[in-house]
Amino acid sequence: MPVALITGISGQDGSYLAESLLDSGFEVHGTVRRSSLEIPDAKLSRISGILDKLTLHPCSLDSLTGLFEIVRLVRPDYLYHLGAQSFVSYGFEDEYATLDTNLGSTHALLSAVLKFVPECRFYFAASSEMFGHSETTPQNESTPFNPRSVYGISKLAGFHLSKAFRENEGIFSCSGILYNHESPRRGKEYVTRKIITQAVAIHRGLSKEIRLGNIDARRDWGHAMDYVDAMRRINEASDPDDFIVASGQTHTVREFCEKTFARLDLNFEDYLTVDPRFYRASEKTPLCGDPTKAKRELGWSISRDLDSIIEEMVQKELENSFDPTG
Numbered sequence: 001m002p003v004a005l006i007t008g009i010s011g012q013d014g015s016y017l018a019e020s021l022l023d024s025g026f027e028v029h030g031t032v033r034r035s036s037l038e039i040p041d042a043k044l045s046r047i048s049g050i051l052d053k054l055t056l057h058p059c060s061l062d063s064l065t066g067l068f069e070i071v072r073l074v075r076p077d078y079l080y081h082l083g084a085q086s087f088v089s090y091g092f093e094d095e096y097a098t099l100d101t102n103l104g105s106t107h108a109l110l111s112a113v114l115k116f117v118p119e120c121r122f123y124f125a126a127s128s129e130m131f132g133h134s135e136t137t138p139q140n141e142s143t144p145f146n147p148r149s150v151y152g153i154s155k156l157a158g159f160h161l162s163k164a165f166r167e168n169e170g171i172f173s174c175s176g177i178l179y180n181h182e183s184p185r186r187g188k189e190y191v192t193r194k195i196i197t198q199a200v201a202i203h204r205g206l207s208k209e210i211r212l213g214n215i216d217a218r219r220d221w222g223h224a225m226d227y228v229d230a231m232r233r234i235n236e237a238s239d240p241d242d243f244i245v246a247s248g249q250t251h252t253v254r255e256f257c258e259k260t261f262a263r264l265d266l267n268f269e270d271y272l273t274v275d276p277r278f279y280r281a282s283e284k285t286p287l288c289g290d291p292t293k294a295k296r297e298l299g300w301s302i303s304r305d306l307d308s309i310i311e312e313m314v315q316k317e318l319e320n321s322f323d324p325t326g
């Protein structure tokens with residue numbers, strides 16, 4: 001039975017990936033913070049249905065020796081490094097923690113792979129944030145990177161580290177440069193999930209407004225399950241390489257709102273308050289990915305468009321009981 005280790009297993013992508021690997025007969029291990037194990041209902045809700053099939057290892061991404069030790073113990077055949085300090089801030093408020101954690105954890109895991117399991121396939125979750133203020137759109141694998149957030153900078157450093165271990169040390173190390181991907185499991189701080197939860201609260205008569213920032217902002221949105229499928233194809237390919245994973249289309253936050261509210265027979269403009277607190281300091285070129293290489297070499301393409309993503313997110317939110325703490 002092949003063994004997989006996932007960092008960030010309790011997140012949106014980690015939970016879908018764990019389900020997919022279990023379905024394919026993998027033995028699945030994951031790292032979680034010790035504090036998450038103490039309050040599993042709150043912190044492990046996305047993997048609650050598969051907890052008894054997983055082996056979880058308490059380890060913070062800050063603990064480099066802990067990560068090293070877990071790789072030594074688990075001896076994975078496939079390692080998916082999805083965990084990261086992921087708050088995308090364009091200020092530099094918490095830059096030490098973001099850079100130290102994200103770069104340090106990637107370095108520790110790659111070093112541990114090289115030392116203990118050099119045949120292990122290593123997948124790095126890179127990000128469209130690495131393109132930052134890109135001069136060109138859509139971006140492909142040859143587009144120069146120009147990150148502007150500390151998160152983007154930390155991901156770019158991890159991406160290059162992963163590439164260097166591949167080219168210099170010969171390990172199977174690959175990256176998926178993922179654009180925004182959504183689902184009912186998306187965190188509530190992201191704009192799509194925020195719109196869905198607020199729209200359903202309004203539909204239920206529990207709220208009267210939605211406060212948003214720049215509704216003309218554009219994003220290239222896909223479904224997290226499709227992107228997890230891409231991760232597996234990248235890490236199970238015959239050769240290690242890096243790929244853009246994107247829908248190739250952008251939509252505005254306004255369109256997302258219109259469609260969501262219309263699905264609930266509401267007009268979003270009757271409820272919208274534009275709130276400058278939610279504006280981002282620097283947003284220039286809309287990021288849009290060109291997934292041609294993933295299509296050509298991995299046979300991958302999205303199977304769910306924006307309408308079906310919204311439909312699923314609304315349906316799931318309607319099934320949830322109202323949580324007044326939001």
Ligand code: GDP
Pocket residue numbers: 088180189190191192194211212213214215217218219253278279280283
């Ligand atoms: P990310 O910034 O790409 O990681 O994803 P988000 O879902 O947080 O943001 C997507 C876009 O929505 C950005 O361009 C934001 O400027 C825009 N946006 C507009 N209003 C809001 C809001 O109230 N919250 C968030 N998170 N984003 C907003």
